[in-house]
Amino acid sequence: MSKANKLLEPALLRLRGSGGIELVADQFGPADGPLVVFLHGGGQTRHSWKQTGAKLGAAGMRVVTLDARGHGDSAWSDAADYRRDTMVADLLLVLEQLGAPAVVVGASMGGITGLLATAEPAGTAISALVLVDIVTRPEQAGVARVMDFLGKHHNGFDSLEQAADAVAEYLPHRPRPKNTDGLLRNLRRRDGRWYWHWDPDMLSQRVEDPSELTEQLEAAARKLTIPVLLVRGMQSDVVSPEGAAAFQELVPHAQLVEIGGAAHTAAGDDNDSFTDAVAEFVLQTSE
Secondary structure (H helix, E strand, O other): OOHHHHHHOOEEEEEEOHHHOEEEEEEEOOOOOOEEEEEOOOOOOHHHHHHHHHHHHHOOOEEEEEOOOOEOOOOOOOOOOOOHHHHHHHHHHHHHHHOOOEEEEEEOHHHHHHHHHHOOHHHHHEEEEEEEOOOOOOOHHHHHHHHHHHHOOOOOEOOHHHHHHHHHHHOOOOOOOOOOHHHHHOEEEEOOEEEEOEOHHHHHHOOOOHHHHHHHHHHHHHOOOOOEEEEEEOOOOOOOHHHHHHHHHHOOOOEEEEEOOOOOOHHHHOHHHHHHHHHHHHHHHOO
């Protein structure tokens, strides 16, 4: 296998999070490239960034895609501790272990984690921030739709086809895939049924007062001096044009990229446009 092809295949990393929990990540690209750390949304895994990770790695960037605690191959918390503060602590410990300033790219839950982390003393390890369809004042109806989908299938699915139908109903703007093999990254088979590969106890702690979370996010946003990019799906029901404008009022130096045809799952809806936007931003910040 050539050196170039090796960069397209990730190396598996095992990292330590808060309380000693094991977190799993993939690393693409050369070890001496600009570090870019990707944080997925709730109910997703590191594999949602696979195409972007491979492309950026091939372009010379060191890309680390992390499974959040309770997701993918990372350990589940015995104490069901999925508080935002704990996820922030996980991220800061991961950045310490990676040993270099990082551009942090976070979608939805991951974006909230990244933004809150910048306000911590150790947040100086974050050299730039990319928020993927998340702002300080998201649309609550869109957030409720996401949470409803995550909480709807605790009892699993009879088949991969049934799971694919559920995803297609949740993402009506995307064509339903004819091949369900891609779902195997996000599902695990137990007792003859297929279950999402994340801890359902995560939802038990999603009871924060939205106004309290908004205050925390806005306080962190006001302190931002590092480069910031907001990527918004133009069909998103979570980040409206008004929500994006309000964020830019808080962070006047933030850049905005809007992806036509994309919704809240912007990176998966139009991966090429998303990857190009992130690559351009990382190159700007590393000059």
